Amino acid sequence: GSYAYLDGKDFVRIVLAMDAICNHVLRNRKSSKVNLAFLASPSDIYLRPKKSRDMSIKRYENREAWVKITEKLSAGAYCKPNLTGPLIEDKDFDVVDASVPQQGPNYLLAKRIQQWRAIVARSKGIRVSINIAPASATESVTKNAVLRAAYAGVSFFPPTEVFYPATTNSVMAAALIRDIFDANSPSNPAKVLVHPLLLISDGAWHGGLWTTAVSNKSSAVVSAGLGFVKEKSQYLKLGAALGTAYLLVRNIKSKL
Secondary structure, three states, rough: OEOOOOOHHHHHHHHHHHHHHHHHHHHHHHHHHHHEEOOOOOOOOOEEEHHHHHHHHHHHHOOOOHHHHHHHHHHOOOEOOOOOOOOOOOOOHHHHHEEEEOOOOHHHHHHHHHHHHHHHHOOOEEEEEEEEEOOOOHHHHOHHHHHHHHHHHHHHOOOOOOOHHHHHHHHHHHHHHHHHHHHOOOOOOOOOOOOOOOHHHHHOOOOOOOOOEEEEOOOOOOHHHHHHHHHHHHHHHHHHHHHHHHHHHHHHHHHH
């Protein structure tokens, strides 16, 4: 399993190191004795089923007033519809772009390397497990003030949700077991897929990023702002209470 993570450019380096190990194992062992495993990020670009696309469109049509105002005031920069393009011709899926520029090019490059390895290995008869895990409140995320605030604000864009690491670990472990033993899993190279990328999209636990009204890319900054206010709400409430008390005392004194 290629599960290691480091920040910034070191992520690309460690992914390349893991890929070199995978490549060495594949060259020196029979395919029947090798399984590869990866975890894909929810904030990336994938094929999305038409059903998820339709749910997103419906939510956008029924979005709240503040979302409409934000989109209009930002000239469409924020809270844009969660659509990248039309449905792929003769297929029941489209492309969903849930990537976040703030994560930087190193992150996307590292994840692309893993996806490439997974698809190539499967095409050569290797069983590959690569499942999309949802956004999780891991230490690597919560230690970053901006990302922590963004995670705190995702609840304003339903049905997007951030999960506890323990929950994610349990579910993804179950998905891995299924990929290893279930003949009907896309991980099985004998199973015919309409498109190679469906190896990753099938059974995706995207945490709502595929079915929410607005794109992840256009809501990340808004989410961070709302999350920051949400995190500091207790202090804002305290400040408002103290301010109100001060004005009341001042008003009473002026009448004495």
